[in-house]
Each structure stands twice: as C-alpha cells, then as structure tokens.
Amino acid sequence: MNSAAEPIRQLTRAYIGARVHQGLLFWFVLLHNVNAMLYPNPRLRMWLSLGAILAAATLGSFYQWRFGRVEPRKRSLGRQAARATVFALLLVVVVMASVAITEEVGGTPTDLIWALLSTVTAASLAFSRGDRLGWVVPLLASLGLLVTLVVPSLQPFRQFGHAGMAAALIVTAVQLHLFVVRRFRHAAV
Amino acid sequence: MPPSKGAPFERLVAADKLVHEPARFAVLTALSACESADFVFLQRLTGLQPGNLSQHLGKLEEAGLISLEKGFLRRYPQTTVRITEGGRKAVTAHWRRLDALKQEVQSWPRSRGVHLRARLPTPDRSSD
Numbered sequence: 001m002n003s004a005a006e007p008i009r010q011l012t013r014a015y016i017g018a019r020v021h022q023g024l025l026f027w028f029v030l031l032h033n034v035n036a037m038l039y040p041n042p043r044l045r046m047w048l049s050l051g052a053i054l055a056a057a058t059l060g061s062f063y064q065w066r067f068g069r070v071e072p073r074k075r076s077l078g079r080q081a082a083r084a085t086v087f088a089l090l091l092v093v094v095v096m097a098s099v100a101i102t103e104e105v106g107g108t109p110t111d112l113i114w115a116l117l118s119t120v121t122a123a124s125l126a127f128s129r130g131d132r133l134g135w136v137v138p139l140l141a142s143l144g145l146l147v148t149l150v151v152p153s154l155q156p157f158r159q160f161g162h163a164g165m166a167a168a169l170i171v172t173a174v175q176l177h178l179f180v181v182r183r184f185r186h187a188a189v
Numbered sequence: 190m191p192p193s194k195g196a197p198f199e200r201l202v203a204a205d206k207l208v209h210e211p212a213r214f215a216v217l218t219a220l221s222a223c224e225s226a227d228f229v230f231l232q233r234l235t236g237l238q239p240g241n242l243s244q245h246l247g248k249l250e251e252a253g254l255i256s257l258e259k260g261f262l263r264r265y266p267q268t269t270v271r272i273t274e275g276g277r278k279a280v281t282a283h284w285r286r287l288d289a290l291k292q293e294v295q296s297w298p299r300s301r302g303v304h305l306r307a308r309l310p311t312p313d314r315s316s317d
Contacts, residue, residue: 005218005284011234012222068229069269073222184233 010130011183016072017128018180019063026125026173027052029118033166037159067184107149115145118165125172129179134172141168207252208283212237212245217254217280220272225258228268246270254279 031052035045075083094116098109119142126134141164148154148161208214212235219234220226232242246268249255254276258269272280 008215008218008234009222012219012226015230016223067233068231069227069267070230071224071226073224187234187236 006130007183011180011187012070014128014130014176014180014183015063015067016070017125018176019060019070020072023060024053024056025117026121026169027056029114029121030166030169032114033118033162033169036162037166067180101150105150106152106155111149112146115142115149115165118142118145118169122165122169122172125169125176129176131175137168137171141165205279205283207248208254208279210245212242213249214280214283216242216245216249216270217272217276218284220255220270221277221280225269225271228270231270249276 031048034048038044094113095109098112098116101107102109102112119138122138122141123135126138144164145158145161148158208217215235216231219231228239228242228246231246232239235242237245246255246257250257253273256271256273258271260267260269
C-alpha cells in the first residue's frame with residue numbers, strides 16, 4: 001500500500017500493540033525478571049505483583065479514556081486454526097529444546113522459557129512501533145540473560161541478566177508509549 | 190473514469206470524492222488496519238470536532254463503506270465503527286490509484302515541468 005497510508009496504519013497497529021502487549025503479559029514477564037533480581041522476599045513479591053496488576057489496569061484505562069478503543073483484525077477460522085496449530089507445535093519444540101539444553105549445560109527449563117517469553121514480549125513491543133531493528137535490544141538482553149542462566153561460572157551473576165532483560169522490557173514499552181502519544185498529538189487531517 | 194485513461198490531473202479531479210476527502214480517507218485507512226474502532230479513537234486520529242466527525246461517518250455509512258454500531262459501555266454511549274468489505278476495497282483501490290498517479294508524475298521528464306511553469310503568469314515586479 002501507498003507509503004502515505006503507512007503512518008495512519010502504523011499508528012493504528014502501534015496502538016493495538018500498546019493495548020495488547022502492555023497488558024498482563026508484559027507486566028508478568030517484567031515482574032518475573034524483577035523478582036529474580038531481588039533477594040527472596042515473599043512480602044515484597046506480593047506487593048510487586050499487586051502493583052503490576054494495578055499498573056496494567058491503570059494504563060489500560062488511561063489508554064481507553066484518552067485514545068479510545070481499537071480491536072485488532074480478526075483472522076478467518078481457518079487461519080486461526082493454522083496459527084493455533086503452529087503455536088502449539090512451537091511450544092512443544094521450545095519445551096523439549098529447553099529440557100534438552102538444560103540437561104546438557106545446566107539451569108532449569110522454566111528459566112529458559114521465561115527468558116524466551118520476555119524476549120518475544122520485548123520484541124513484539126518494538127515491532128508494533130514499526131521499528132525494523134527492534135529485535136536488537138531484546139536479543140542482546142536475552143543473550144545476556146541466557147549466558148548467566150546457562151554458563152555455570154556465570155550463574156552467580158544471573159541477577160544482572162534479569163536486570164538487563166527488565167531494562168530492555170521497560171525501554172521498549174516506554175518507547176512504544178511515547179511513540180503512540182506523540183503520533184496522536186500530531187495527528188490531524 | 191477508468192484509471193488508465195486521461196491525463197493524471199484529470200484523473201485526480203475525477204477521483205472518488207467520497208473517499209478522497211482527507212478526514213474520510215484517514216478514517217477508512219485506519220479502519221482498514223483493524224477490526225473495529227470507537228468514536229474516540231477516530232476523533233484523536235483525525236483531530237476533528239465530534240460533530241464534524243459524525244457528519245463524515247454518516248456519509249461513509251450512507252455509502253455503505255462503514256457500519257456504525259451504537260451502544261452503551263458502563264452507562265456511557267459508545268459508537269463502534271467497522272469498515273465493510275466494499276469500504277476496504279474502495280480505500281485500497283484509491284491508494285493504488287494515487288500511487289499510480291504519483292509514479293506517473295515522478296517519471297515525467299523535467300522539461301515538461303519547465304514547460305508548465307513557463308505558462309504560469311509571471312509576478313509583476315515593476316513596483317520593486
């Protein structure tokens with residue numbers, strides 16, 4: 001489609017991305033990384049979880065009040081089924097690969113799955129903005145995290161890996177938020 | 190007029206005015222990228238006043254390019270707008286036409302532009 005149509009479509013897509021990804025999934029992966037950074041403190045974790053749910057609800061309400069509601073395009077039933085099948089297969093492969101890798105080199109499979117989920121969330125936030133190089137920061141953060149999770153000599157420094165991933169998530173989310181707010185501010189025909 | 194006939198400017202003048210109007214064009218383009226959007230989103234996107242946007246939406250609905258759904262969300266009125274299949278085709282076709290026109294104009298030799306400029310009345314500089 002015409003390049004002149006792209007800014008409007010991009011803003012629509014970015015707004016959908018901001019509403020969908022700055023939802024619970026983003027806050028849960030951020031929370032996981034922040035919790036992993038901190039010393040085990042159940043009370044602090046509980047407050048952080050409550051804070052994350054509250055932040056997700058507040059931000060969602062703010063977006064709806066300020067910029068309205070948009071629903072993403074629905075795919076046909078056939079495409080939905082195909083996507084679900086691919087996703088299920090991918091999930092099985094990821095779980096099996098995580099188990100195999102952790103058996104070989106150390107670490108736990110759930111840590112690897114969380115790291116992958118964090119990377120995918122951060123990358124999808126960046127892609128919503130239409131940034132073609134949006135995968136660079138999440139990839140670097142995930143590589144840093146993976147190294148500290150898998151390499152035995154670096155495992156004492158895994159807090160730094162989680163801190164890097166949390167920072168990448170926050171940076172991409174803030175960038176998407178600013179992109180949406182600025183584009184709406186200058187939108188007029 | 191078929192898109193392949195006539196000079197580019199004539200084709201531009203003969204463009205579908207219902208779709209070509211900037212606000213309606215922006216609304217249709219945004220709606221073509223999503224399933225549905227509400228009135229507030231379209232208002233923020235276009236920067237139009239509510240009454241003005243309502244009029245544009247009314248025209249698009251009359252032409253069958255969008256469908257409006259009025260309801261309530263927690264006691265507040267909410268208007269949800271969806272693009273129809275006809276609307277999607279119309280906006281895609283219009284962007285294609287504009288693209289073709291742009292490419293055609295860009296491919297013109299420079300001498301034509303000079304020729305056109307030469308026809309324009311020269312400003313009166315006698316008072317300087």
